[in-house]
Amino acid sequence: MLTTPGRWLTETHDKLRLWKDRGFRRFVDALPPWLTPNHVTWFRTAVMLAWFPFALFEPSLWQIAVYAFIYLLDLVDGAVARFRDRVTPWGSCLDHVSDKFANIAVLLAIYGATGYQFGFLVPFMVWDIVMAVVVALEVGTGSKTLAYLRSPLEFAVKTALWASLLFIVLPTL
Numbered sequence: 001m002l003t004t005p006g007r008w009l010t011e012t013h014d015k016l017r018l019w020k021d022r023g024f025r026r027f028v029d030a031l032p033p034w035l036t037p038n039h040v041t042w043f044r045t046a047v048m049l050a051w052f053p054f055a056l057f058e059p060s061l062w063q064i065a066v067y068a069f070i071y072l073l074d075l076v077d078g079a080v081a082r083f084r085d086r087v088t089p090w091g092s093c094l095d096h097v098s099d100k101f102a103n104i105a106v107l108l109a110i111y112g113a114t115g116y117q118f119g120f121l122v123p124f125m126v127w128d129i130v131m132a133v134v135v136a137l138e139v140g141t142g143s144k145t146l147a148y149l150r151s152p153l154e155f156a157v158k159t160a161l162w163a164s165l166l167f168i169v170l171p172t173l
Contacts, residue, residue: 024079037081038091044073045098048105055105059112061173067106074099093139100132110169118169124161 051066077095081087104125111121134150137143 020075021079021082024076025083027076028079028083031080035080037077037084037086038088038094040073040077040080041091041094041098044070044077044102045094047073048098048102052101052105052108055109055112059109061110061113063109063113064106067102067109070102074102089139089142093135096135097132100128100135103128110165114169114172117172118164120164120168124157127157 047066048070051063051070054060055063074095077091081091107121107125107128111118111125131150131154138150
């Protein structure tokens with residue numbers, strides 16, 4: 001079924017993540033030793049929660065810059081966790097759930113800023129809500145099966161989302 005491709009995607013993603021982390025090595029080494037990956041994730045989550053009402057009620061394309069900052073912090077918290085050997089199931093769950101809500105916020109900002117004309121973005125937002133619940137269940141149950149199934153599904157959905165953004169939304173801006 002999807003378990004074998006899911007394992008392959010997960011392993012490939014892990015290899016790419018370690019390659020990507022190398023670019024943050026000097027930055028992570030310069031951070032104070034007391035700073036944990038969860039500190040970075042909680043800060044990122046706080047920024048996202050402060051931004052979320054604006055994405056919902058005052059959407060604008062400039063808010064993509066806020067998402068870029070949140071995404072940068074996402075790269076940093078992962079690098080801190082891996083370089084300092086501070087990876088935990090709780091931190092991973094917090095990271096993934098925060099990612100999902102940041103994705104929802106940026107999609108809301110794009111959807112609203114383009115005059116709500118791209119209704120196909122709504123299922124992608126629903127997808128991220130469902131995936132936030134699935135990630136929480138994975139951590140709560142300790143099941144890796146869901147993770148192996150989630151990887152190929154996430155890959156397919158995110159590929160469709162990016163193709164839609166690039167070929168449908170972007171040309172209208």
